[in-house]
Amino acid sequence: MILPPDPSQPRRPWGSDQARLHRHLLRHPCLLPAGESLLLAVSGGQDSMALITLLRDLQPLHHWRLQLWHGDHGWRPDAARQAEELLQWARSQGLALRLDRADPVPLSEAEARNWRYGCLAEAALQWPCTHVVTGHTASDRAETILLNLARGSHLRGLASLGASRPLGPKADALRLVRPLLVFDRADTGRLCRERSLPVWEDSSNADLRFARNRLRAEVMPVLEDLHPGASRRISAQAERLEQQLEAETELLELALGALEAEGAPGRLQRKRLASLAPASQRRLLQHWLHRHLGSDPGARSLETLVTRLGQGGDPGRLDLAGGWQLHWDRSTLWVRTPDALHG
């Protein structure tokens, strides 16, 4: 149900964009719960300017407290001036903005991202607040998926850039939320124009040496032209995949429980496992070993393992990464820790 704006609150524009975001938040009440303090990460680009605007429009209905954060990477000569202009604009809107400057200047995109999320986690702790919010849109998510697909990423990589994830060491204390995944870049650009919002362009976005920029400039327009709404559909597909992977994890846990050897906790029944389809065996063993090793055992180890387990009832052993070992006899299989081997 979409509630009309509350007449007792200051009037804010109410159009199809506000209705879409409001509906999305009602459908997913854990994303940005009413009354929470939200820290908005704003680069000054069109997505983050649309984010500020939409959340302010919906604020009277959700009663959030909003604070802005901007990180100046010091990458461009005009970055400090842009940060100062953004600060002035926020003040003119009655919004509090915290500005952090990177020192030393990050040397890569990955370093910059780590620095940003580190600062955001610290600022969230000090304010304090429970949700950090970014302006990622369906276009960002679709680009990430296509890049990961082209690089040969695992299924998990295709479900990346989800609507919400823990941020920082305490999983339940702070969440990073991306509420604008129901919009694409054309939507945020239109909203900025309609509302005459200032937008601070990042000149490096035009540099076609970066894979993402090239995909954004040369591939996405073709897909959107062929199938209008392509970015949003690709992003929605990733959302469904993420949910399927979550469901699969629960089912794997149930199946592993059923495969556990009686009277020998931590061991799996060899015959029962080997009676399953090879693809099911590989997936179950991957999940089980990941639980022990804390990392993926690798496709080749799994392939070898399934082949050897299916060959008669001979006992055997497979050496895994980090000194771990998998052992099996006629009836069960079990993992030996590196400590047990040296002890």
Ligand SMILES: Nc1ncnc2c1ncn2[C@@H]1O[C@H](COP(=O)(O)OP(=O)(O)OP(=O)(O)O)[C@@H](O)[C@H]1O
């Ligand atoms: N320097 C920064 N300071 C604060 N937040 C940032 C900064 N850079 C990125 N972000 C946050 O991360 C989100 C994604 O950033 P990214 O640069 O990948 O996308 P973008 O499409 O350029 O977004 P925008 O149009 O808002 O700049 C932004 O919407 C913003 O919420």
